């Protein structure tokens with residue numbers, strides 16, 4: 312697994328182990344530029360390695376006889392990608408190609424890849440089906456799409472089968488793992504921490520969108536549901552399933568104001584907030600059509616928005632108590 316010290320990767324590790332994978336059968340490759348070594352469960356092999364280092368990957372994959380890869384390592388912030396596209400091409404594309412080269416060299420022929428709804432750009436209709444044209448509107452979405460396309464060629468040229476999982480907005484906490492530092496800027500942690508008085512008031516990025524209340528609408532999906540999606544995708548490849556690309560979302564949209572209200576209701580404290588101009592390159596509404604993932608993987612999101620927010624609230628509360 313690449314990026315297993317990060318947010319979605321570490322939750323997936325815990326989920327895999329709860330579902331019968333032995334920790335010793337998993338190797339995590341992560342350079343710890345983000346994420347935390349502490350989030351990796353005991354017993355899992357950990358290699359602090361940059362994916363750009365193809366030779367080290369080849370040696371590791373041979374030594375551990377790696378048969379499949381779940382590829383989480385990447386950068387995932389829209390505004391950061393606008394400020395520094397080079398970092399996004401280097402990490403999401405160049406490092407990804409280094410991984411694929413290593414897989415080719417050792418004969419590893421299965422990969423599950425973390426892609427994103429940001430590859431769709433501003434969709435022509437919602438909910439968004441996988442057949443929607445992919446026209447990214449920021450370097451983040453573009454670099455993820457480049458790697459999706461590379462996967463199609465690596466299947467044709469080298470027989471590497473893939474499951475591309477396009478997740479919508481990952482949120483929530485489970486298995487005693489939460490999120491670390493860099494995730495606090497995301498909508499739900501930012502709102503929870505502001506309500507707790509541990510972050511500045513939430514800036515509402517844009518109140519003049521063509522949505523029911525003027526603020527952006529997103530599809531928040533619980534990280535434990537994503538973890539289950541990866542588990543099922545891995546099984547699909549192990550059972551010789553065909554390559555595919557699938558949306559993972561809750562299928563429900565929530566506006567920024569909906570989130571502020573829900574955090575207030577669940578946490579019992581109002582969320583200090585202020586109106587702010589639109590953020591660069593934010594599509595107004597992103598909601599997943601998840602029927603294909605249900606049909607191909609048998610995946611059903613189990614958690615509601617309230618579950619997500621209360622798990623984030625409890626995670627941050629436990630962090631305060633642990634201090």
Ligand SMILES: NC(=O)c1ccc[n+]([C@@H]2O[C@H](COP(=O)([O-])OP(=O)(O)OC[C@H]3O[C@@H](n4cnc5c(N)ncnc54)[C@H](O)[C@@H]3O)[C@@H](O)[C@H]2O)c1
Pocket residue numbers: 313314315316317318319320340341342343344345346347360361362363382383384385386387402406425426427428477478479480481482
């Ligand atoms: N969080 C979301 O809402 C979301 C939504 C859609 C897609 N994704 C994708 O899911 C993946 C995981 O996201 P996350 O939120 O867990 O991010 P994260 O930052 O928490 O985890 C990414 C991990 O990758 C590692 N990493 C980065 N570059 C590396 C490199 N060159 N070599 C080795 N390790 C490297 C980091 O140290 C980190 O531990 C990303 O690829 C992201 O694009 C995330």
Ligand SMILES: O=c1ccn([C@@H]2O[C@H](COP(=O)(O)OP(=O)(O)O[C@H]3O[C@H](CO)[C@H](O)[C@H](O)[C@H]3O)[C@@H](O)[C@H]2O)c(=O)[nH]1
Pocket residue numbers: 387388389427428429478479480481496497498499501513514515516517527528529567590593
């Ligand atoms: O302080 C904040 C934070 C966010 N938002 C709004 O809340 C929504 C969610 O914002 P996030 O930054 O939490 O996430 P994004 O919608 O930017 O999601 C993008 O980045 C995610 C990872 O961060 C996923 O990759 C996802 O697929 C991709 O579309 C956006 O409308 C944003 O404008 C605010 O108004 N104030």
